[in-house]
Amino acid sequence: MSKDYEPNIVAFLCNWCSYAGADLAGTSRVQYPPNINIIRVMCTGRVNPLFLVNAFQQGADSVLVSGCHPGDCHYMEGNFYARRRFTLMKELLEFIGVDPRRVNMSWVSASEGGKFKDVVEKLVKDAKDTGPFEQFRRNKINW
């Protein structure tokens, strides 16, 4: 793969913890690679596992679901649902040959701006190692 390959990452962040943690990373002027594109949801429980497949179809090389630490969910149990659904989807994707490093989940609280940067950096590094992900690509859907 070419050296200047820049992976494209789609991330689903919950409003209360990880999105706020990413905000804090900004407020603290932490620097991380621009490859990550964030979609805000109120809770990771809202993330339909099919969103991950859809992201791959639409051109993502790697995906991230990030929410509150287990037990800290603003909605009490949303991140537990997310974790269960995510695990099933990740195993299914792995089973059909998707590199597990492309399918990621993390817990980042509202006070963990530094951790968010670490997560993004690891994600980008892994995505660069795994290279572009073409197998699922479909034509861009014009919604």
Added chain:
Amino acid sequence: MNSKPKIGVYICHCGINVAKTVDVDEVTEFSSQLPYVKLARNYSYMCSDPGQNLIKDDIANEGLNRVVVASCSPRMHEPTFRKTLIEAGINPFFLEMANIREHCSWVHQDKEEATEKAKKLVAASVSKARLLEPLEEKEVEVEPASLVIGGGIAGIQAALDIANAGFKVYMVEKTPSIGGKMAQLDKTFPTLDCSACILTPKMVDVDAHPNIELLTYSQVEEISGYVGNFDVKVRKKARYVDMEKCTGCGLCAEECRLADRIPSEFDAGVGKRSGIYLPFPQAVPAKFTIDPERCLFLTRGKCGKSPKCVDVCTAEAIDFEQKDEFVEFKVGAVIVATGYDVFDASRKPEYGYDNYDNVLTGLEMERLVSASGPTGGSIALGEGEEAYVPKDIAFIKCVGSRDESVGNEYCSRVCCMYTAKLAHLVKEKIPEANVRIYYMDVRAFGKGFEEFYDRVRREGIRYIRGNPSEIFKRNGRLVVKVEDTLTATPLEDEVDLVVLAVGLEPRKDSREIIDLLRLSQSGDRFYLEAHPKLAPVDTATDGVFVAGCAQGPKDIPDSVAQAKGAASSALGLLASGRVKVEAQVSVVDEATCRGCAYCVEICPYGAIEMVNVNRMGHEVQVAQVNEVLCKGCGACVAGCFSGSIQQRSFKDRQILPQIAVLGVLR
């Protein structure tokens, strides 16, 4: 309402915060080409009045019906721009924000890369904005009562302020008496007010206030509901003493077989109490409590022939049959004022707190110098004939604060001044004492603090800059090993008494409140406020406010100020009597719902129920969302087998276009 979308895109420079790394003109030009975008503009500060007027004018003159603001985080200014839309006469939920500051310009340096990313983020927001729908914010009534958790000075102040405004307050305190840590203090810095003298009148006011229901020796078991309508269940632990009958005479404690044998919590273990006890003389309520973990009768079922407390109590108040009781009530707002724990000095083993009797913590010293303390305020060490008055006294600051090795990076904010105060009190009681204070820095930042620090130094107390490495015993005396870092001289200082200025830590049981109220913690493990500057008493949970040291280390004036702030925020809610509930809730498409009720199982709030509807002549069961109970998490949406539940503003067909835009390679 759902006419053809005409989107206006507004790119904010945020001074240079965005404009420095994002080429706003390029993003504006790019945005204007996006589908359904009627116009795109950029402006220095969109949140300012002229910025908002720009949006309003365009809505009026250009007929915009959707607005995308690309600026800071929606967590910051979404409410601002929603209001702008309302003022311009369109539904506030026709707004979408693109976070090109926190998630872009502040975290990236390369202008080209940041500009490209900003374009993608704006395009994603535009793709969603087109599909936004108008929502209606429902209002519910607010229960005109509040719950205050914690009966320290912060809780007391908050409760009094709310009660004085005419609203009911339930105060729940875990220990047998209110008063908290402040009641344990002797004098308060820098004014040297007697702590008890200024606190106890407030404690009595709480007890006597017609609007305050005081629940001491109680714990909140459950809180459910939402802002304005919390259902609270409190466990009143059995005191084994009838509160109605107890006169507080204290005969029982004198006669108790365990009299003066149990370390007193109030005296920080320096003094002793009985198995049945009043935590301190001015306790409120002035009713005795039996310690179920110590009482001989309760632990062994036998206390001599008969328990002495029962024998001497003429009021017949002792009741070993008492059981925990549960109280349930409804409140509109909750104030968390649960306070702090002092740092456990055993975690710094080099200071020998566990090994040497004459190494004390600040709080223990406080009880020792206090006139209401176990020694009546005389600073004497050792027992009986071996008692002596310490002459050489060393204080060590920052024990458990500003110390990464114990996981506390923060400054506890009170230790500098309480050390100065204790040093002053020691000097007052033992004028010939030689007092020195080992410090890293002296932080005398508050009103009157620097003046007090100056005064203490003029009294002959020496400040030596250095963080002691070890305390050990030599010839029966304590030796403080330290380097005076200002003269680079290693010292071995022989002293009679060492006082460790221990810092403040989050309570060990702070998890209980997190689980009850879904609060978050900041990096220092104290409760996280909604915004560090602009919403310092609010939390991420609407209707829940935080006050005092539960939010972070504070001195008494700051705790009181924050308590008043929390009370005023709670009062704003209670006094308005109505509150808006989440509009971005789930909604069921009855036409496709297959009635499996899986969503009912998922919903953490019990907001979904099954109802019978007539579908083309057939009676079928479908799910229905109670829009007041629904909090809008969307867990049901991702769980629905038929895609029949959707979350308003976060529908599949509003999120998928964003994915399609963001998935495109750069």
